[in-house]
Amino acid sequence: MTLRPGTRVRTSSADPDHHTRLPRYLRGQVGEIVYAGREWPLPDDVARGVAAPRAEVVYTVRFAAAGLWGTGRHTVLADLWASYLEQADGQDDGEDGEDGEDGEDGEDGEDGEDGEDGEDDGDDGDDGEDAEDDGPQEER
Amino acid sequence: MTAKPHHHDLPVAARVRRLEERVITAGLASDGELDEALARFYARATPINGARLVARAWTDPRFRARLLADGSAAAAELGFGPQASSYQLRVVANSAQRHNVIVCTLCSCYPVALLGPSPSWYKSLPYRSRTVREPRAVLSEFGLIVPEEVDIAVWDSTAETRYLVLPVRPNGTDGLAEDELAALVTRDGLIGTARV
Numbered sequence: 001m002t003l004r005p006g007t008r009v010r011t012s013s014a015d016p017d018h019h020t021r022l023p024r025y026l027r028g029q030v031g032e033i034v035y036a037g038r039e040w041p042l043p044d045d046v047a048r049g050v051a052a053p054r055a056e057v058v059y060t061v062r063f064a065a066a067g068l069w070g071t072g073r074h075t076v077l078a079d080l081w082a083s084y085l086e087q088a089d090g091q092d093d094g095e096d097g098e099d100g101e102d103g104e105d106g107e108d109g110e111d112g113e114d115g116e117d118g119e120d121d122g123d124d125g126d127d128g129e130d131a132e133d134d135g136p137q138e139e140r
Numbered sequence: 141m142t143a144k145p146h147h148h149d150l151p152v153a154a155r156v157r158r159l160e161e162r163v164i165t166a167g168l169a170s171d172g173e174l175d176e177a178l179a180r181f182y183a184r185a186t187p188i189n190g191a192r193l194v195a196r197a198w199t200d201p202r203f204r205a206r207l208l209a210d211g212s213a214a215a216a217e218l219g220f221g222p223q224a225s226s227y228q229l230r231v232v233a234n235s236a237q238r239h240n241v242i243v244c245t246l247c248s249c250y251p252v253a254l255l256g257p258s259p260s261w262y263k264s265l266p267y268r269s270r271t272v273r274e275p276r277a278v279l280s281e282f283g284l285i286v287p288e289e290v291d292i293a294v295w296d297s298t299a300e301t302r303y304l305v306l307p308v309r310p311n312g313t314d315g316l317a318e319d320e321l322a323a324l325v326t327r328d329g330l331i332g333t334a335r336v
Contacts (some may be wrong), residue, residue: 021246021298021299022298023245023246023296023298025245025272037228037299037301038228040299040300058299058300058301060301065273068272068273069273072273072274073291073292074275074276074291074292074293074294075291075292075293075294076272076293076294076296077293077294077295077296078295078296078298078299079296079297079298079299079300079301080298080299081299
C-alpha cells in the first residue's frame with residue numbers, strides 16, 4: 001500500500017546500530033508525503049549484507065522547519081524509505097487538500113505551487129532492476 | 141574557507157585506494173581500466189550539461205514541463221540521462237515565490253554528471269548541517285539574499301534521487317539564443333546557492 005501525497009507521516013525514532021539513511025535530525029518528526037517514488041533496495045539491509053535486501057518505495061517527505069528546529073519558515077524535503085515512516089495517528093489522510101494541517105508544526109502554507117514543481121506528478125516507475133553499471137556513478 | 145587538507149591525505153582516499161586494490165586483486169579490473177573509466181566519466185561530467193537543460197527549459201515550455209515531471213527522461217533527450225539503475229534526476233523550479241537549494245546532510249550526494257565534481261564547500265560539515273537549519277543565513281553568506289516573502293525549500297538528497305535547481309530566467313535575455321542562455325547558467329545557480 002503506497003501512501004498518497006498529502007498523507008501525514010511520522011518518522012521512526014529508532015537509533016539503529018547499523019547504517020541507515022534516515023538522518024538523525026529527522027527522527028521522530030511529522031511530515032507530509034509530497035511524492036511517492038519508485039522502489040529502491042533498503043540501504044539498512046544492503047549495508048548489513050542481507051542476502052535479499054528489501055525493496056521499498058522511497059517517498060519525498062516535507063517537513064516544516066519550525067517543527068524540526070522550533071524556528072524558521074523554510075521547509076526541508078527528504079527522500080525516505082517506507083520502513084522509516086508510519087502514518088501519523090489521528091491525522092486526516094490529506095484528502096481535504098493541501099492546506100489541511102497547518103496547526104501543529106506551524107507550516108507556513110507554501111503548498112500551493114507544488115504541482116508545477118514536478119513533485120507530485122506521475123510515476124517514474126520504471127522498475128530499473130537491472131544491475132548493470134558502467135563506471136562510476138554519483139557521489140555519495 | 142579554511143585551509144583544506146590535500147585530497148590524497150584524506151582518510152576516504154585511503155579507503156578508496158584499498159577498495160581499488162581489492163578490485164584489482166580479484167581480477168575485476170586493472171588499475172589502468174579504473175583510471176580510464178574515471179577519466180571517461182569526468183570528461184563528460186560538467187556543469188555545461190546542467191546549463192543546457194536549463195537553457196532548453198527556458199526556451200521550450202514543453203521541454204520545461206517534461207523536465208519538471210521526469211528529470212531523468214528529459215535529460216536523456218539531450219543525451220545525459222542517468223541509467224535507471226543508478227539514480228533518478230528531479231529538477232525543482234525556482235519562482236518569484238520559491239527558492240530551492242540542494243544539500244546532502246548524510247554525505248555529499250550530488251548530480252556529478254550534470255554539474256561536474258562537487259565543490260569542497262558542498263561536502264563541508266558547515267554547509268551540510270547549516271543549510272537545513274538556517275538556509276537564509278547560509279545563502280546570504282554566498283551573497284544571495286532571499287527576500288522574506290520568498291519561501292525556501294531545502295532538498296536533502298538522502299536517497300537515490302539527485303536534485304538540480306531550475307533557476308529563474310534573468311530579465312533582459314529575451315533575444316538570446318539557447319547556447320547564449322546556457323552560458324549564463326552557473327554551477328552554483330544549479331545548486332541553488334546563487335541566482336542566475
